[in-house]
Amino acid sequence: MRRSANCVPLANASQRLMNRGRHAWMSIAPATVRRRWLATEAAADAPPPPSPSDSDAVLQAVLQSTREAATARGIDGQRAPVWQRNFGIAAHIDSGKTTLTERVLFYAGRIRKIHEVRGKDGVGATMDSMELERERGITIASAATYCSWRNGVQLNLIDTPGHVDFTIEVERALRVLDGAVLVVCGASGVQSQSLTVDRQMKRHRVPRLTFINKLDRMGADPWRALRQLNERLRMPAAFINLPIGLERDLEGVVDVIRQCAVYFDGEHGERVRVEESLPPALRATAEQARRQLIERLANVDEPFGDCFLQREYDVPEAALRAALRRATIARRFSPVLCGSALKNIGVQPVLDAVVDYLPSPLEVESYGMESRGERRLLLQPDAAAPLVSLAFKLEEGRFGQLTYLRVYQGTLRRGDNVFNARTGKKVKVPRLMRMHADEMQDVEEARAGDICAMFGLECASGDTFTDETGKVRGISLESLHVPEPVMSLAITPKNRQDVPPNFSKALNRFTREDPTFRVHVDPESKQTIISGMGELHLEIYVERMRREYGVECEVGQPKVNYRETVTRRGGFQYLHRKQSGGAGQYGGVQGYIEPMHAEEADAATEPVDPTANEFVNALVGNNIPPQFLPAIERGFHEAVAEGALTGHRVQGVRMVLQDGKSHPVDSNEIAFRTAALMGFRHAFADAGAVVLEPIMRVAVQAPPEQAGDVIAALTKRRGTIMQSQSDGDAAAIEAEVPLHAMFGYTTELRSLTQGKGEYTMEYVRHAPCTREDQERLAAQYAGRRKGQSA
Numbered sequence: 001m002r003r004s005a006n007c008v009p010l011a012n013a014s015q016r017l018m019n020r021g022r023h024a025w026m027s028i029a030p031a032t033v034r035r036r037w038l039a040t041e042a043a044a045d046a047p048p049p050p051s052p053s054d055s056d057a058v059l060q061a062v063l064q065s066t067r068e069a070a071t072a073r074g075i076d077g078q079r080a081p082v083w084q085r086n087f088g089i090a091a092h093i094d095s096g097k098t099t100l101t102e103r104v105l106f107y108a109g110r111i112r113k114i115h116e117v118r119g120k121d122g123v124g125a126t127m128d129s130m131e132l133e134r135e136r137g138i139t140i141a142s143a144a145t146y147c148s149w150r151n152g153v154q155l156n157l158i159d160t161p162g163h164v165d166f167t168i169e170v171e172r173a174l175r176v177l178d179g180a181v182l183v184v185c186g187a188s189g190v191q192s193q194s195l196t197v198d199r200q201m202k203r204h205r206v207p208r209l210t211f212i213n214k215l216d217r218m219g220a221d222p223w224r225a226l227r228q229l230n231e232r233l234r235m236p237a238a239f240i241n242l243p244i245g246l247e248r249d250l251e252g253v254v255d256v257i258r259q260c261a262v263y264f265d266g267e268h269g270e271r272v273r274v275e276e277s278l279p280p281a282l283r284a285t286a287e288q289a290r291r292q293l294i295e296r297l298a299n300v301d302e303p304f305g306d307c308f309l310q311r312e313y314d315v316p317e318a319a320l321r322a323a324l325r326r327a328t329i330a331r332r333f334s335p336v337l338c339g340s341a342l343k344n345i346g347v348q349p350v351l352d353a354v355v356d357y358l359p360s361p362l363e364v365e366s367y368g369m370e371s372r373g374e375r376r377l378l379l380q381p382d383a384a385a386p387l388v389s390l391a392f393k394l395e396e397g398r399f400g401q402l403t404y405l406r407v408y409q410g411t412l413r414r415g416d417n418v419f420n421a422r423t424g425k426k427v428k429v430p431r432l433m434r435m436h437a438d439e440m441q442d443v444e445e446a447r448a449g450d451i452c453a454m455f456g457l458e459c460a461s462g463d464t465f466t467d468e469t470g471k472v473r474g475i476s477l478e479s480l481h482v483p484e485p486v487m488s489l490a491i492t493p494k495n496r497q498d499v500p501p502n503f504s505k506a507l508n509r510f511t512r513e514d515p516t517f518r519v520h521v522d523p524e525s526k527q528t529i530i531s532g533m534g535e536l537h538l539e540i541y542v543e544r545m546r547r548e549y550g551v552e553c554e555v556g557q558p559k560v561n562y563r564e565t566v567t568r569r570g571g572f573q574y575l576h577r578k579q580s581g582g583a584g585q586y587g588g589v590q591g592y593i594e595p596m597h598a599e600e601a602d603a604a605t606e607p608v609d610p611t612a613n614e615f616v617n618a619l620v621g622n623n624i625p626p627q628f629l630p631a632i633e634r635g636f637h638e639a640v641a642e643g644a645l646t647g648h649r650v651q652g653v654r655m656v657l658q659d660g661k662s663h664p665v666d667s668n669e670i671a672f673r674t675a676a677l678m679g680f681r682h683a684f685a686d687a688g689a690v691v692l693e694p695i696m697r698v699a700v701q702a703p704p705e706q707a708g709d710v711i712a713a714l715t716k717r718r719g720t721i722m723q724s725q726s727d728g729d730a731a732a733i734e735a736e737v738p739l740h741a742m743f744g745y746t747t748e749l750r751s752l753t754q755g756k757g758e759y760t761m762e763y764v765r766h767a768p769c770t771r772e773d774q775e776r777l778a779a780q781y782a783g784r785r786k787g788q789s790a
């Protein structure tokens with residue numbers, strides 16, 4: 001295993017740290033270090049040494065406002081995570097998230113050397129710890145790390161993948177983070193995947209900063225990127241710093257608030273030099289940017305608007321910063337910063353802005369639901385309150401299952417017993433750690449606001465853990481939004497005679513870790529089918545199977561995941577009867593099936609799962625003895641597993657059992673199970689059964705002169721154009737298109753745009769397919785069944 005210079009492996013971590021003695025806190029005895037590890041850095045009881053610099057004055061103001069937030073929530077500052085920021089870095093593919101994170105860790109003293117994504121030294125960036133990530137230069141799994149900045153503000157950071165196929169990684173990171181940095185490429189602008197990330201940030205109500213990266217690249221244009229942020233993402237945004245020079249001449253940034261120049265000296269830009277006087281050519285632009293910042297803020301923040309009315313552009317710096325902080329946390333504004341991570345320009349101001357403008361855990365509201373879903377409870381980020389925490393990610397490590405947790409309330413201690421709200425089971429916390437990419441450090445406790453990991457805990461992604469006693473037992477946090485897999489393919493080990501045990505071991509691990517990756521055995525072909533979010537997603541797992549488990553596999557053609565449902569109520573009355581000598585079979589069922597109504601979805605407080613089905617026992621009287629009810633329900637589950645039209649899974653259907661028939665001697669479980677299965681199938685045809693297909697939101701970026709051709713091609717693929725915008729340099733087109741019509745689109749777009757166009761697509765919903773498609777699929781299914789029975 002490769003380790004970066006100051007990372008430590010597992011149990012004897014603190015001893016090694018002691019030996020190195022680089023940080024002041026390491027001079028404490030090892031056990032104390034471990035015990036206090038999180039507490040000291042996160043707690044409010046260690047104010048920074050006084051410093052005359054502006055930066056510290058700003059920090060003091062920020063901490064003051066955070067302390068006020070603690071007081072407003074009735075939490076003693078000593079027990080509140082005043083000194084903490086949990087944030088993620090998210091963006092379009094290849095925008096430079098991992099490169100930026102590498103600098104963050106370097107400047108914060110977390111790593112001693114910078115390694116580039118696919119750099120010449122062949123080591124790879126710290127956060128891309130998987131071999132496949134380093135080789136391909138893409139992030140596949142999100143990785144967590146931590147560092148401290150500006151006199152000990154504790155930063156917990158998650159680097160997320162850019163490719164939409166790994167969207168669950170972004171989803172679960174944003175679920176537990178309090179803020180984010182959206183990275184935008186300065187040359188390509190707001191690209192298609194940025195729209196998806198933007199939607200995810202909005203869904204999770206995550207405040208964000210924006211970093212316009214790669215301003216050293218040819219064609220870089222931060223003003224165009226800002227315009228696109230305002231227009232495409234409809235997010236009021238303005239520069240808080242501006243580049244000094246562009247492309248090869250990029251030298252530093254202008255601090256728009258203080259109207260000074262900032263340069264980054266030293267081999268890796270580690271020495272920040274502030275020059276009070278601006279380059280003369282930039283003075284007017286910098287002043288104009290300051291005015292724009294003030295105007296846009298005045299539009300979204302009322303107190304600042306009043307201040308602007310009185311003083312116009314002569315607003316005090318403290319008022320401007322306070323308004324920036326309020327508006328960012330309220331998600332009404334995004335401060336925009338500029339630079340080049342690769343050229344080490346402009347990264348430290350991003351970290352300053354994380355501290356200054358993103359919220360501490362105190363300033364975000366998180367809610368838990370009481371067990372019966374009746375009441376929402378505002379959680380208190382208070383280390384002394386009863387524990388409430390969320391398991392947001394599982395990872396199979398070398399030492400067993402690693403569960404990532406965010407503590408929302410209370411303190412989680414090693415050796416504690418905690419209560420799993422979903423399973424109702426009590427479990428002991430055997431080991432607790434902090435993560436730095438793939439390395440970890442044992443700790444004794446994690447407090448409200450912390451992100452940590454546990455070993456040896458049986459649970460699922462999205463489980464809530466609480467104190468086993470007290471007021472919070474049974475409280476659960478809203479789980480993760482898991483998109484439905486849209487694509488499947490058959491996978492078979494090359495050596496078919498002897499399926500290696502590693503094959504199922506790998507599949508088990510992958511499904512446990514990634515809720516968007518599913519596995520099932522096709523009942524007809526008996527082949528193992530894997531399903532996921534796209535071709536790249538599935539390809540990566542096939543490759544990991546080979547590398548990590550030594551199992552070479554053959555794969556079939558990717559197939560679309562269709563579903564079936566009903567559109568109206570349909571009745572059933574079915575009697576299964578076999579009486580040909582010996583013990584007979586006799587079981588009758590009567591009732592109806594119906595769609596699970598959309599109105600119910602509207603009325604629900606929790607998101608309704610569109611893939612769910614429901615069995616309702618509405619029996620009156622004793623025509624069916626109770627011991628046969630489980631068999632009837634099994635018949636229902638069998639029926640929904642394979643729809644009668646095309647063999648695809650049924651979703652969104654309720655089966656209501658009202659009556660039935662039994663025989664004192666011949667009734668048995670098989671008879672009732674078969675009756676339910678057949679009853680359902682008979683009713684299915686009467687209930688207006690339809691085949692559903694995945695609809696994708698396709699975001700295309702292309703040169704404006706080809707926008708017409710792109711729109712025509714999408715329409716030909718049965719796409720509905722949702723939006724089309726052009727800002728002179730690029731056209732952005734958004735459409736909803738059936739997934740099956742998207743095969744071969746990469747090649748078509750390339751040829752339409754001479755290779756300049758790009759697109760991403762994301763699952764939106766399943767919707768009925770055309771009658772012709774339905775008939776074609778039904779005919780194929782009937783053909784397969786005929787072939788089987790022949």
Ligand SMILES: Nc1nc2c(ncn2[C@@H]2O[C@H](COP(=O)(O)OP(=O)(O)OP(=O)(O)O)[C@@H](O)[C@H]2O)c(=O)[nH]1
Nearest residue numbers: 093094095096097098099138139162214340341342
């Ligand atoms: N010119 C230039 N290239 C950069 C800059 N930042 C990153 N890159 C390069 O862009 C490529 C992608 O960088 P990454 O940091 O892997 O981007 P990412 O957003 O983490 O990528 P994914 O997670 O795979 O989406 C690498 O080759 C980087 O060296 C920059 O500021 N300027």
